[in-house]
Amino acid sequence: MLQLTKRVIENTEIQQDICLISISWDKDAKPGQFVMVKCGDDTLLRRPFSIHSISDGELKILYQVKGKGTKFMQGLKKGSSISIIGPLGNGFTIPRDTSKALIVGGGVGIAPLLFLLEKLNHRGIHTLSLLGFKEKPFRVEAFEKFSKTLISTESGTYGEKGTVIEILREINLKGFDIVYGCGPKPMLRSLRELTDKEGIKCQISLEERMGCGIGACLSCVCMIRDKNGWSYKRVCKEGPIFWAKDVMI
Amino acid sequence: MLQLTKRVIENTEIQQDICLISISWDKDAKPGQFVMVKCGDDTLLRRPFSIHSISDGELKILYQVKGKGTKFMQGLKKGSSISIIGPLGNGFTIPRDTSKALIVGGGVGIAPLLFLLEKLNHRGIHTLSLLGFKEKPFRVEAFEKFSKTLISTESGTYGEKGTVIEILREINLKGFDIVYGCGPKPMLRSLRELTDKEGIKCQISLEERMGCGIGACLSCVCMIRDKNGWSYKRVCKEGPIFWAKDVMI
Amino acid sequence: MGKRCDDLELSINIGGKSFKNPVMVASGTFGFAEEYASYMNINEIGAVITKGITLKPTYGNPPPRIYESHGGILNSIGLQNPGIQEFIADKLPYLRTLKTHVIVNIAGKSLHEFEELAKRLDIEGITGIEVNVSCPNVEDGGIMFGKDPQLIEKITSLVKRSTSKAVIIKLTPETVDIESCARAAANGGADAISLINTIVGMAIDIRERKPFFKRVFAGLSGPAIKPIALAMVHRVSKAVNLPIIASGGIITGNDAIEFFMSGAAAVAIGTGNFIYPDCSIRVLNQIKHFLKENGYKSIREIGGISGE
Amino acid sequence: MGKRCDDLELSINIGGKSFKNPVMVASGTFGFAEEYASYMNINEIGAVITKGITLKPTYGNPPPRIYESHGGILNSIGLQNPGIQEFIADKLPYLRTLKTHVIVNIAGKSLHEFEELAKRLDIEGITGIEVNVSCPNVEDGGIMFGKDPQLIEKITSLVKRSTSKAVIIKLTPETVDIESCARAAANGGADAISLINTIVGMAIDIRERKPFFKRVFAGLSGPAIKPIALAMVHRVSKAVNLPIIASGGIITGNDAIEFFMSGAAAVAIGTGNFIYPDCSIRVLNQIKHFLKENGYKSIREIGGISGE
Numbered sequence A, B: 001m002l003q004l005t006k007r008v009i010e011n012t013e014i015q016q017d018i019c020l021i022s023i024s025w026d027k028d029a030k031p032g033q034f035v036m037v038k039c040g041d042d043t044l045l046r047r048p049f050s051i052h053s054i055s056d057g058e059l060k061i062l063y064q065v066k067g068k069g070t071k072f073m074q075g076l077k078k079g080s081s082i083s084i085i086g087p088l089g090n091g092f093t094i095p096r097d098t099s100k101a102l103i104v105g106g107g108v109g110i111a112p113l114l115f116l117l118e119k120l121n122h123r124g125i126h127t128l129s130l131l132g133f134k135e136k137p138f139r140v141e142a143f144e145k146f147s148k149t150l151i152s153t154e155s156g157t158y159g160e161k162g163t164v165i166e167i168l169r170e171i172n173l174k175g176f177d178i179v180y181g182c183g184p185k186p187m188l189r190s191l192r193e194l195t196d197k198e199g200i201k202c203q204i205s206l207e208e209r210m211g212c213g214i215g216a217c218l219s220c221v222c223m224i225r226d227k228n229g230w231s232y233k234r235v236c237k238e239g240p241i242f243w244a245k246d247v248m249i
Numbered sequence C, D: 001m002g003k004r005c006d007d008l009e010l011s012i013n014i015g016g017k018s019f020k021n022p023v024m025v026a027s028g029t030f031g032f033a034e035e036y037a038s039y040m041n042i043n044e045i046g047a048v049i050t051k052g053i054t055l056k057p058t059y060g061n062p063p064p065r066i067y068e069s070h071g072g073i074l075n076s077i078g079l080q081n082p083g084i085q086e087f088i089a090d091k092l093p094y095l096r097t098l099k100t101h102v103i104v105n106i107a108g109k110s111l112h113e114f115e116e117l118a119k120r121l122d123i124e125g126i127t128g129i130e131v132n133v134s135c136p137n138v139e140d141g142g143i144m145f146g147k148d149p150q151l152i153e154k155i156t157s158l159v160k161r162s163t164s165k166a167v168i169i170k171l172t173p174e175t176v177d178i179e180s181c182a183r184a185a186a187n188g189g190a191d192a193i194s195l196i197n198t199i200v201g202m203a204i205d206i207r208e209r210k211p212f213f214k215r216v217f218a219g220l221s222g223p224a225i226k227p228i229a230l231a232m233v234h235r236v237s238k239a240v241n242l243p244i245i246a247s248g249g250i251i252t253g254n255d256a257i258e259f260f261m262s263g264a265a266a267v268a269i270g271t272g273n274f275i276y277p278d279c280s281i282r283v284l285n286q287i288k289h290f291l292k293e294n295g296y297k298s299i300r301e302i303g304g305i306s307g308e
């Protein structure tokens, strides 16, 4: 939970505008937590990124180049220093009695799920991973190390044609104790509907524009159902992981 | 007079915070003219720099690292591209009948004088150069190629102790047809006084904060004596070279 | 056979005059155009707005006159200009050679001066008069004309009566009630509204322990003020039914598109001209690119947003 | 034997209370302090100013609530807060454990609400009340209290009468006549003035072709507004003889020094807290460094500039 100046160990573009950066790191974290990265002097606010994995003194971030901040990150050379705050947020919950878990990721939304998968695997929980991409899959080998992994692409070039929800519909959800999801909003909505219908627990990772990342500015709220109807919860503090059934998106 | 995207051929720190950058270049210019350099996205206005020399398809700028803009320039790697406007301004005048010229430079103010010296040399004009520095001289060998060169440092570590004006006082100005000067304001003031007293022609290069660099915004004015008393002249257009006797600094 | 990009309808109308496209250059940042002639084809843009002209030659403020802040610049030029007589004699001839509209920005110290300026500019080679109301009213203790809607209306109708040119009122952001100021201009008969002018700011030279500018205060422009300009343009576009010429930190085509969507009819590039002398041409090309990419046929299709 | 830096006199006075140094954190950017506890030693700064508190719990605006512009940020939080009751029950206990001053920012929808808030906060553990007059006055058609000097004076004297705490009036920059607003606060009995609050701005989502914020307008803060804030602080410091707590784009010690020189007694870090959670400590250390380097013994020596 500190602010740290860290070194870039490696930074590679694994596919056009999809990059993987490794940063020196010596703290533990929970899967689903995120960090806030200062992206040079030409941007003000830090950018939030899920923790993709932590091991051997390295923190990995899987990121997509979108605007000024991620463009700056793309240009970071090995050995350069970078200011990071984290780990932040609540992280995924793994209920005690979980024995089979389903992982559903879309695009760069697969980022936090690898770290989660490692943890599930470590706990001896059986997993199946469904990953959906636009055109070309990435990081699939990393998922395959820990679980059976099914792929879909919207172009149909690799795996099933369509979104990951298409594969999901063919799966018997009843076979799983819990579903974990991260990806674009429409995907999360379908996930909520499907798991709701089948009565399966489901946790999803949300994104919202952030200011501080530590719960102080109230920039990052989303509507969460509660006993009084709903209230605004902070994605950076009460999230980014929420129970799908409570999320009003 | 165009806006150009050029390549950095070399960029070296020749002394702490004093750098020499070579840029691909294919246009002619007059000594005393300057260029406007775009220093990255983190600054808005272009920064003005005198032309230090032009030869073999290379433009050289001698610059001191001061703030954001020059810090950006310091970081420019060989092969990177850089946006430049120029040559701009009027340049030094070399009167027809000149046979002996005195060059007086202080600190990074020596920058435009080397280019001038080359031209004077080319025209067969005899020259003497007086260069003053704070602690450690730089680019002296380049001046020595074309003229006898006397040095002063404020610390006294090299050459005469004191400012370049100290050496100037020991020189018989009457032996010269014209004096050319560039450096800090106090130096230029002394230069004006001394040349005024001896009735020697003197041209100096002025600095002022600039917006456009091309005469449109009226940011860069200085007070210049004229028939009506004085008027504001644009350093970027009517300057940066003025007759010392007209300059009200 | 027209060129490919002729498919795009870029022209706009102000005061009954047709402008070939909605990209202009803002007063005080483009001199009298000739300075930019070697950097771009000036005829390609919709209009040139000149530096502010006063009745008598004006010296302006002592240097330094410009300062770079975070994302913006402060200027303290102080309306330096050769005066109307020299403008007509020395500057207008070049402007007349241009194949685009010329709008002359005027600044008076009294109602009478505005009237006189407008009358003397009712000559060939000028399409419009842009009235800068951000100047002090010497007859009224030096308070800015632009803070008082009643004065704005008076100046507008006076100028309107004194000229056959399109009359554009350039509002100052130094008012709480920009809507009333715009309505006053409309009531006075303005053909268009221009905004925003620079915002009062200041910088300190902490080494010298004094204000950076001799006049202490200066005008802030550039990308830093873009969100403020957008808000004001949007408010004015809801308040009056006049074309708006928007300025305030426009450097890219996307900046311009933001202004069109918030209600502007045209954009004027100011500070951007200092960063890239051909900034206005770049913006124009980027606008065309945006329109094509998004399947628009006309600049007018993207104007005005819903969402409230 | 005191520490070396004890040679520097950093303390300031507001409303008869002594603050150990002039660096505070601005309302709405530091939550209720506990969020920052693991990033810095909160006790080292001069004061914590809390998020604005209303009488009833307030939901705030729909997301997105923050946008980064060039050199600044726009926010549309909309005063989300738990209300005074929960503030006192849940947030104040932690604040009371701090060894620095706590200033509670309040926002009312009517004169009565301001009075009520002030009364209920006249309790232990609070040093001052910062009155945010940038909120709409529901009794008066939703026009902002802060645009009307008379209302400012009324609120000030009402709050002053309702509490034993130091009363700080936080002015809005959305006024032409910031001097009159400051004088009104002084006449009402204010102990200090805080400025500037955010400036009305806007952003467009050009892809979606609509305003980025659901509420269309939002508040601009950060380095982009620093020159505007400096000018306003300077003007107010000439108009009234009250300590000024300045905010507006302060990220570094040099920024803070600029504000002291332009007339501020203290500075409040806002947006800077998002960039570096320990921004206020950095600023404090850089101020100390500047004072030492330049041979100043006291923060008061650098205040107030000449040059006009």
Ligand SMILES: Cc1cc2nc3c(=O)[nH]c(=O)nc-3n(C[C@H](O)[C@H](O)[C@H](O)COP(=O)(O)OP(=O)(O)OC[C@H]3O[C@@H](n4cnc5c(N)ncnc54)[C@H](O)[C@@H]3O)c2cc1C
Binding pocket: A034, A045, A046, A047, A048, A049, A050, A051, A061, A062, A063, A064, A065, A066, A067, A068, A069, A070, A071, A108, A111, A112, A206, A207, A208, A209, A210, A240, D068
């Ligand atoms: C909890 C969390 C975890 C995330 N994890 C990842 C990840 O592992 N990999 C990855 O590629 N992306 C992730 N994102 C999205 C990532 O933060 C944005 O893509 C990134 O901030 C874009 O910055 P930019 O400067 O390149 O783009 P710009 O569009 O220029 O950014 C402008 C502003 O908008 C914000 N912003 C833009 N897109 C988003 C977004 N989707 N969510 C939140 N803020 C946004 C930026 O932070 C910045 O403040 C995550 C977002 C959140 C909230």
Ligand SMILES: Cc1cc2nc3c(=O)[nH]c(=O)nc-3n(C[C@H](O)[C@H](O)[C@H](O)COP(=O)(O)OP(=O)(O)OC[C@H]3O[C@@H](n4cnc5c(N)ncnc54)[C@H](O)[C@@H]3O)c2cc1C
Binding pocket: B034, B045, B046, B047, B048, B049, B050, B051, B061, B062, B063, B064, B065, B066, B067, B068, B069, B070, B071, B108, B111, B112, B206, B207, B208, B209, B210, B240, C068
């Ligand atoms: C005609 C001319 C020729 C010059 N030639 C040289 C040269 O050959 N070598 C060299 O090292 N320097 C030269 N200078 C000074 C050089 O322009 C400044 O040192 C440089 O702009 C500083 O930029 P910065 O961003 O590093 O500093 P900052 O202080 O961060 O700059 C802030 C702003 O102030 C302006 N500024 C700062 N110092 C000066 C200055 N002395 N003159 C004009 N504007 C200034 C900058 O351009 C910028 O707009 C010249 C200046 C002029 C006007």
Ligand SMILES: Cc1cc2nc3c(=O)[nH]c(=O)nc-3n(C[C@H](O)[C@H](O)[C@H](O)COP(=O)(O)O)c2cc1C
Binding pocket: B211, B217, C026, C027, C028, C029, C051, C052, C075, C077, C079, C105, C132, C170, C195, C196, C197, C198, C220, C221, C222, C223, C225, C247, C248, C249, C250, C268, C269, C270, C271, C272
């Ligand atoms: C150096 C400078 C000089 C200016 N002179 C004038 C002027 O004479 N008359 C006027 O109405 N506006 C003047 N302006 C304001 C601009 O026309 C423009 O409205 C403002 O700068 C905002 O646009 P920008 O952010 O693109 O620069 C000037 C601006 C600058 C930067």
Ligand SMILES: Cc1cc2nc3c(=O)[nH]c(=O)nc-3n(C[C@H](O)[C@H](O)[C@H](O)COP(=O)(O)O)c2cc1C
Binding pocket: A211, A217, D026, D027, D028, D029, D051, D052, D075, D077, D079, D105, D132, D170, D195, D196, D197, D198, D220, D221, D222, D223, D225, D247, D248, D249, D250, D268, D269, D270, D271, D272
């Ligand atoms: C996210 C955010 C929330 C804010 N909330 C409040 C508030 O509740 N009450 C208030 O008086 N000011 C509020 N402000 C204004 C700040 O206190 C400060 O005056 C302003 O942001 C200018 O300072 P800065 O540029 O350092 O951020 C808020 C500012 C931000 C950025």
Ligand code: FES
Binding pocket: A209, A210, A211, A212, A213, A214, A215, A216, A217, A218, A219, A220, A221, A234, A235, A236, A237
């Ligand atoms: S980003 Fe500030 S509260 Fe979540």
Ligand code: FES
Binding pocket: B209, B210, B211, B212, B213, B214, B215, B216, B217, B218, B219, B220, B221, B234, B235, B236, B237
């Ligand atoms: S810098 Fe614009 S006129 Fe000289």
